[in-house]
Amino acid sequence: MMSETTSVTSTSNITNTAATVSNLSYLGVHGKDLDAWQSFLTGVLGVSSKQSDTDLQVRFDEQETRLRVIKGDTNDIQYAGYEVDNEENLLAVKARLDEMGYTTELVDKAQAKEYGVIGLVKTHDPDGLEIHLVYGADIRPDKPFVSPTGVSGFVTGDQGFGHIVLTVKSMDAARQFYEQGLGFKVSDFIAMPMGKHSMELVFLHCNSRHHTLALAPIPMPTRLLHFMMQVENVDDVGLGLERANAAECKITSSLGRHTNDEMFSFYVRSPSGFDVEFGCGARTVDSDWTVKHYKSGSIWGHKR
Ligand SMILES: [Fe+2]
Incomplete structure (x- = not known):
């Protein structure tokens, strides 16, 4: 096994171009009203x-922090953290980004x-958008998550x-960063x-989840349209949806099933103005996946 010192100082020699991110580890978003967020997170x-x-530090599985809602004047995403498998791959992805001309920083x-x-x-x-590439997340299997x-x-x-x-703003630039x-x-x-027109969205995967990231070519000042949380079953x-209605949250998209990932879901407005998709039953992708093109986002439902 490589020592920490050796691996850190050998960054410029890394030739592994196959290393990729493996999943979305965590998100940081800004919120003006932390009390409203606290009720939304735990109650809805x-x-x-x-x-x-x-x-607010949010947990919904064995990982200690999946989401951080940071008190601030904006109502948008602050950062997205993507996990790589280990330190070697972290440095390999960093080296590739450096070679492509992006600015990166290995923090202490x-x-x-x-x-x-x-x-x-x-x-x-x-x-x-601030992007974090991370490995070695704190997990707590010794303290199992229990939903309130x-x-x-x-x-x-x-x-x-x-x-x-x-x-x-530029689909070409975004796809180059996220894909290459x-x-x-x-x-x-x-x-x-x-x-009368249509807008071409691209859906991207980095594991068996149908998409971990989707890009929409809309020149908006805010970046995050929604984040999605997948629950186990239809009853969840x-x-x-019943909790969201009881809390008088705005349902921005009714129950429906998406065409591409086949997710059964609804969308609810968060206290920061972007939406949260809450769904189940999505299909997964594998290495034999064939790219398709759809002309509608939903098979049924998802009415706004
Ligand atoms: Fe979604």
Whole structure:
């Protein structure tokens, strides 16, 4: 096994171009109203949340921190953390990004620890979103997660947190960063009807989850359109919808099933204005996956 010193100092010699990110590990979002977020997280989504004066630390599986809601004036995503398998792959992905001309920074162990990981490289996607590449997340199988509202469980593990949908100004630049830089692969495309026109969304995977990331070519100041949390079964989705209605949350998209990942889900407005998709039953992808093109986002439902 390589010593830490040897592997860190040999970054420039790494020739492994096959290393990729393996899942979405965590997210950081800004919120103006932490109390509203605390109620939303524990009462509607059914996750556990530790509140401090400056943030909420959210857990919904064995990983200690999956989501951090940071008190701030914006209502958008602050960073996305993608996991790589080990230190060697972390440095390999960093070296590839460096070669491609992106700016990267290997932060010190103390700062990495603040995010609940052993190793952390920071960079930015072409639209300026802070991207974390991490390995060695803190997990607590000794203290099993128990949902405060009785959700059976969240589908995470090798599939990671869930998925996010980001707006991008340049699809070409974004795809170069996420595909060639981080190693995402295309799952499919949807030409989303927009009045008389349509908008081409691209869906990308880095493990068996159908998509961990989707990119929407919308020139908006905010980046995050929604994040998705996958629960175990239909009852978890239905009970989540009942909790959202009881809390008088805005349901931004009714129950429905998506065409591409076949997710059965609804969308609820978060206290920061972006949506949370809450669903179950998504299909998975494998190495034999064939890229397809869809002309609608949903088979049925998902009415706005
Ligand atoms: Fe989604």
